[in-house]
Amino acid sequence: MRKTLVLLSVLAMAAFVFGCAITDYNGFSGHNTQSEAKLWGKEVAFSGFGPDDGTYSYTVKYDNRGGQGVATINSYRNPVVGSFKRDGQIDVDGDDVQGSSGILGGKFLPYFKAVDAAPGCQFFTNITFDKSPGGASVALCILGAVEEVDKDLDLQANFSSVGDLLKQVWSGALGSSFSAEITQVWINGAAVNVEPFSIGAAATAYRPARFSLDGSQPSGAGFIQAILDNTDHMAPANIGFTFAGGMTVNAPAGLKVAFNHDALWSILSQ
Numbered sequence: 001m002r003k004t005l006v007l008l009s010v011l012a013m014a015a016f017v018f019g020c021a022i023t024d025y026n027g028f029s030g031h032n033t034q035s036e037a038k039l040w041g042k043e044v045a046f047s048g049f050g051p052d053d054g055t056y057s058y059t060v061k062y063d064n065r066g067g068q069g070v071a072t073i074n075s076y077r078n079p080v081v082g083s084f085k086r087d088g089q090i091d092v093d094g095d096d097v098q099g100s101s102g103i104l105g106g107k108f109l110p111y112f113k114a115v116d117a118a119p120g121c122q123f124f125t126n127i128t129f130d131k132s133p134g135g136a137s138v139a140l141c142i143l144g145a146v147e148e149v150d151k152d153l154d155l156q157a158n159f160s161s162v163g164d165l166l167k168q169v170w171s172g173a174l175g176s177s178f179s180a181e182i183t184q185v186w187i188n189g190a191a192v193n194v195e196p197f198s199i200g201a202a203a204t205a206y207r208p209a210r211f212s213l214d215g216s217q218p219s220g221a222g223f224i225q226a227i228l229d230n231t232d233h234m235a236p237a238n239i240g241f242t243f244a245g246g247m248t249v250n251a252p253a254g255l256k257v258a259f260n261h262d263a264l265w266s267i268l269s270q
Contacts, residue, residue, distance in 0.1 A: 021112035023126040024141035032063040036094035037150030054079045059094035071116040080106030159247040186240030195219035233261040
C-alpha cells in the first residue's frame with residue numbers, strides 16, 4: 001500500500017510539472033515563436049506504467065503579437081526511458097527536437113499534438129493527434145508561460161533602424177548569428193508587401209555578415225512571385241527591404257539589380 005501511495009505521489013508531481021501530454025499553453029504575451037520553441041527543462045521519463053513508457057520532450061508554437069493566439073503543443077516521445085536531451089549543456093532549439101536522439105539513444109518522434117485555441121483548460125479536448133495505443137493518460141494545462149528555447153525570430157528581427165541593428169551587434173546582444181524577417185520589398189521606390197520571409201546572418205564584432213536565404217521556406221514562393229510581378233525580365237531595378245520592427249534598408253543609388261525571370265520561374269516550377 002505504501003509503495004502504491006509513493007508511486008501515485010510521484011506520478012501526480014510529474015503530471016503537475018510536466019504531464020504525459022501537454023494540452024493547454026498560454027505562452028509569453030506579445031511573443032511569436034519562430035516555429036517550435038522547446039519548453040526548457042520540461043522533459044520527463046516514465047517507466048513501469050505501460051505502453052506509453054519512454055522519455056517525453058515538448059515544444060510549442062504560437063503567435064501572441066496580436067493578443068492571445070492559438071498554441072500548438074507537440075509532445076515528442078523517445079521510447080528509451082531516461083534518454084533525455086542535453087538541456088543545460090547543449091540546449092536544443094524546438095525546431096530540432098523531432099527526429100533527434102537522446103543521450104541513451106532512441107529518437108524523439110511525434111506522439112501527441114494539441115491545439116489550444118480557447119482560454120482556460122480544455123485538456124483532452126485539445127488533442128488532435130494521438131499515437132498512443134490507449135489515449136493520453138495525463139494531460140497538463142499550463143496557464144501562463146515557462147522558459148522556452150527558441151531561435152526567437154520575433155526578438156531578433158525587431159530592429160527599428162540600421163543604428164539599432166548595429167547597436168545590438170556592437171553590444172553583443174545578437175551573439176554570432178541572428179535571423180530577420182523581410183515584410184516588404186521595395187522595387188523602384190514602390191513597396192510590395194510579402195509574407196514574412198526569413199533571412200539568416202552571422203555577425204562579426206562590428207557588422208552583419210554571411211547572409212543566407214532559404215527559398216524552401218513556406219513564404220519563399222511568395223517572395224519570388226513578388227519579384228516576378230513587379231520587375232521586368234533582366235531589366236535594372238532599385239531594390240530595398242523593410243524588416244519586422246520597421247527597419248528599411250535600400251541599396252545605394254549606384255547599385256541596381258536585374259532578375260532573370262526565366263530562372264525564377266524555373267525555381268517556382270520545381
